[in-house]
Amino acid sequence: MTFFKRFLVLFICGAVQVFFATYLLLELLGFGLAWHLMNHDIMFIPGILVFLGSGYLTFSYYFLSDEQSNNALYDEFNALRYYKLATAGYVINGMGIFVLYSMQDWSNWSFELANNMIYQIAAFAWLIFGVLLVWFALGDLRESRNG
Amino acid sequence: MGKSHEKLLNNLEELRKTAGLTQQELSESAEVSRKSMNAIENGVYVPSTVLALKIAETLDCKVESLFKLPKN
Numbered sequence: 001m002t003f004f005k006r007f008l009v010l011f012i013c014g015a016v017q018v019f020f021a022t023y024l025l026l027e028l029l030g031f032g033l034a035w036h037l038m039n040h041d042i043m044f045i046p047g048i049l050v051f052l053g054s055g056y057l058t059f060s061y062y063f064l065s066d067e068q069s070n071n072a073l074y075d076e077f078n079a080l081r082y083y084k085l086a087t088a089g090y091v092i093n094g095m096g097i098f099v100l101y102s103m104q105d106w107s108n109w110s111f112e113l114a115n116n117m118i119y120q121i122a123a124f125a126w127l128i129f130g131v132l133l134v135w136f137a138l139g140d141l142r143e144s145r146n147g
Numbered sequence: 148m149g150k151s152h153e154k155l156l157n158n159l160e161e162l163r164k165t166a167g168l169t170q171q172e173l174s175e176s177a178e179v180s181r182k183s184m185n186a187i188e189n190g191v192y193v194p195s196t197v198l199a200l201k202i203a204e205t206l207d208c209k210v211e212s213l214f215k216l217p218k219n
Contacts (some may be wrong), residue, residue, distance in 0.1 A: 068175060076195055077183035143182050 007140035014133025017046040021127035
């Protein structure tokens with residue numbers, strides 16, 4: 001495993017997730033998109049990619065990489081980068097949920113609207129997770145170029 | 148002292164160059180990424196105790212000559 005390979009795995013997972021989450025969020029917020037996904041089974045693709053990607057990274061850590069590569073890929077500075085991004089994720093999600101709460105039609109509240117709001121929050125969190133994956137991946141790309 | 152973190156002055160770049168090592172060589176010896184070594188040298192990152200000791204061991208010096216607390 002190298003920084004560039006990890007960039008590829010995480011970037012593909014993140015970018016696909018950003019695409020699907022953005023699509024879902026725009027649909028749920030009522031934006032009139034000019035096109036629609038006809039086969040909703042493909043909404044599973046980002047989840048499957050993350051599952052396979054994390055599996056590959058774990059397998060690679062224990063069976064494919066040498067100790068020197070693992071030391072570089074998973075050192076304390078990378079851990080700090082991960083924690084900082086996770087913190088940013090919590091903050092952005094918190095603000096996003098606040099905004100989503102604020103824009104609901106509380107005067108005509110119904111179970112349908114409540115259900116829709118839960119989907120909006122889930123789609124937003126999904127989008128932020130995808131953005132953070134891409135963000136982390138770009139750090140790996142920079143390192144692969146500099147290293 | 149080179150570029151330093153506000154809470155920790157470091158002399159890493161000078162001592163590394165004196166030892167004739169590149170950032171890559173030092174990072175391999177200390178078992179971290181080159182980026183970590185670069186971040187420490189530029190005062191972006193404060194290393195853990197274990198990492199500071201590994202760097203000192205590689206450069207054959209004391210941790211105190213690598214890192215110092217700023218006065219006030």
